[in-house]
Structure formats: structure tokens, C-alpha cells
Amino acid sequence: MTEAVDRAWPRTARLDAPQIIDRIADITGVRLILEGPAPGGEVGAAYVRWPDGRRSVLTEGRSRSGPLVDRARQAGIPTARHELAAHVDGARVIVQQRLPGAPPDRMDQTLVRQLLALNDRLAGLLLDVPAPKPSDLYLTADGPGFCLHQPLAEHSARSAALLARVHAVGAAYGSAMIGDDLVHFDFHPGNVLVDAGRVTGLIDWDGATRGDRHFDLVTLRFWLTGRHDELLAPIDRRLDGISRRRRDAYWAHISLRMVDWSIRHHDETTVEHWLTVAESGLDGDRPPGWAVRPLSA
Known part of the structure; x- marks a missing residue:
């Protein structure tokens, strides 16, 4: 294995x-x-209490995600109401409703089925909203604090090779996600709350955007690959219905995001894990169940 570059990334x-x-x-x-402190999360969250005794969660995030969270809740998705948003020393902070439950301590088919049902509810939720420019997947240029390219270019030969494959996907298919669905953008078990086996909350909507809800299923599949391969079949059946262009673009994005973040925030074991997952889904070397389809949109 090529020795990783010793550099203090931001x-x-x-x-x-x-x-x-x-x-x-x-x-x-x-x-x-x-x-x-609240459990989980890469940046962190905290449990707080109002003077009247109400209990809430304090996070950093985008106040403009509030209307999207409200729309998701109206569609039957358990989300937290935003109770206060403030601009604090250059960052937006949000105090939101504390939902019951906790992140799952194990994944099973019942939970996957619930997540698929939640994903179905995201379909077409923004049809009546004027469309802004398409959401960027950052396949050809850095994202805003995540999906940075240079850490992959310099960390190791293996990460540099992955970056080249990400760039190739971006060059072939572009770096935009289109659609009229509401996309959570970070749809994985750490952002799910459960109580007695029932999903009671989908949290951390900071990246929520307009696009294709199948993007969230690719994210979920990425997180489960290599750890819960026995749970992938129902997700793959949903993803078999979308084009290779979309699958490759979405997989390239989450590969870039997870490997970059791991290089900058985690240990080498974590980096190697996500590199292995990323490599399993690009350039035709797909996991079982991912049928290669024509390069149509």
C-alpha cells in the first residue's frame, strides 16, 4: 500500500x-x-432546555433548510421543527425540536423497508416550487467545506486513482443533479432515530436540496456496503430502475465526499474502508445486483 501523505488538511x-x-x-x-452532547454526528449537536422546560437540540446549519423540513413533515416524514435560528460569529445555528428515539444500534430488513418508504414520500415534493439551478455534485470542483479534491490527490496513490475516476464521471455526465424530489442529501443510519424498532425521526436536513430522491438511496447503499451486505437487495431493486449515468454520478459524489472527509477527520483504517466501498461501485466494477445499463439519461 502506498504510504499516505502526512499533511494537516483543514x-x-x-x-x-x-x-x-x-x-x-x-x-x-x-x-x-x-x-x-447529543450522540453521533460529525460536527456535533447538543441537547438544550428552554427556560419553560422544553427540550431541544442545538446544531449548526442552514436556516433556509427550515421550509424544506416543514415540507417533508407535511408529507408524513418525522422531522424536527426549527424553533430558533441565529447568525452567531459567522455561522448559522439552529435550535430545533427534540424528537423521541435514538440512532439505531443495529440495522435490519425492517428498518431498511421503513427507510425505503420514507424515501418514496420525497417524490415530487418540490414540483410546485420554482426550480433554481440544478444541485451540484462537486465532481469537477471543490464543494463548500466538503467534497474537497486535493486531499484525495495527495493522500495516496489509491485515493488519487479514485479521484481520477470521479473526474472521469464528471467529465462524461456533468456534475449536476436534476429532479423535482426533495433530497435529504445525507441519508444514512446515523441520521435516523428509532424507538422500539419504529423510525421516529429523520434528522440533519442541513444539506437538503432539490433533485432525485434516488440519490439518497445511493448514499444509504454506500453506508451499508461492506458492513450490511445482506440488507442491500431491496435497495438495489429500487436502483436498478435508474440510469447508469445517474448511478455513477451519485456514487462518485458520495465516494468523493466520504473519502475526503475521512482523510481530513478520521484514521487510516476508516479511509481504507471507504476507499474499498467507493471502488466497488465505479467503472463497471459494481457490487452484485447493479446491472449495467445503456448510457441514457
Whole structure:
């Protein structure tokens, strides 16, 4: 294995909940009480309590995702209401409803079926909303703090080869995702809450955008590959219905995103895991069940 490049790549800072709570009090006059860190998440979240006793979750995020979260909830998806949004020292912070449940400690077919049903509810949710420019998958240029290309180019020969394949997909198919569905954009088990085997929340809608809901299924498949291969069949049956162009573009995006983030925030074992997953789904070397289809849109 090629030795990884020893370089300090820029890292995304973790949530500093005490400081943010102080600043929210300064700006809004509302004094939240910190209860402790919320589990999971790459950037972090915190449990807080309002003066009237209500319990909520403090995160950093985009306040403009609130209307999309509301639309998802109207479609029957369990999402948290945004209760406060503020601009704090150059970052947007959100206080949102605390939903019941916790991230699943195990994955099974019942949970996968529930996630597929939630994904179905995202179909066409933005048909009546004027379409902005298509969502960028960042296959040919850096994303805003994620999907950075240079870490892959310099980390190792293996990551550089993956980056070349991502660039090839971007050159062949473009780097845009189109559609009228609501896309969560980070649809994986860590952003799901369950209670007694039932999904009680889909959280972290910070990246929510307009596009193709199958993008979320590719993300889910990526996360499960290599760890829960026995759960992939129903996801693959859904993805067999979309074109190779879309599958490759979506897989290239999540490959870039996960490997870049791991290089900058995690250990080499994690990087190698996501490289292996990424390589399994590009350039025709697809996992079982991914039929190669004509290069049609």
C-alpha cells in the first residue's frame, strides 16, 4: 500500500455549545440551558432546555433548510421543527425540536423497508416550487467545506486513482443533479432515530436540496456496503430502475465526499474502508445486483 501523505488538511470545527449558548443569549435574550452532547454526528449537536422546560437540540446549519423540513413533515416524514435560528460569529445555528428515539444500534430488513418508504414520500415534493439551478455534485470542483479534491490527490496513490475516476464521471455526465424530489442529501443510519424498532425521526436536513430522491438511496447503499451486505437487495431493486449515468454520478459524489472527509477527520483504517466501498461501485466494477445499463439519461 502506498504510504499516505502526512499533511494537516483543514478540519471542520466541532460545535462549541457553551460559547454558542452564551452568544444566543447576547443576541436574542434567550438563555438556553445546556444538558449535554447529543450522540453521533460529525460536527456535533447538543441537547438544550428552554427556560419553560422544553427540550431541544442545538446544531449548526442552514436556516433556509427550515421550509424544506416543514415540507417533508407535511408529507408524513418525522422531522424536527426549527424553533430558533441565529447568525452567531459567522455561522448559522439552529435550535430545533427534540424528537423521541435514538440512532439505531443495529440495522435490519425492517428498518431498511421503513427507510425505503420514507424515501418514496420525497417524490415530487418540490414540483410546485420554482426550480433554481440544478444541485451540484462537486465532481469537477471543490464543494463548500466538503467534497474537497486535493486531499484525495495527495493522500495516496489509491485515493488519487479514485479521484481520477470521479473526474472521469464528471467529465462524461456533468456534475449536476436534476429532479423535482426533495433530497435529504445525507441519508444514512446515523441520521435516523428509532424507538422500539419504529423510525421516529429523520434528522440533519442541513444539506437538503432539490433533485432525485434516488440519490439518497445511493448514499444509504454506500453506508451499508461492506458492513450490511445482506440488507442491500431491496435497495438495489429500487436502483436498478435508474440510469447508469445517474448511478455513477451519485456514487462518485458520495465516494468523493466520504473519502475526503475521512482523510481530513478520521484514521487510516476508516479511509481504507471507504476507499474499498467507493471502488466497488465505479467503472463497471459494481457490487452484485447493479446491472449495467445503456448510457441514457
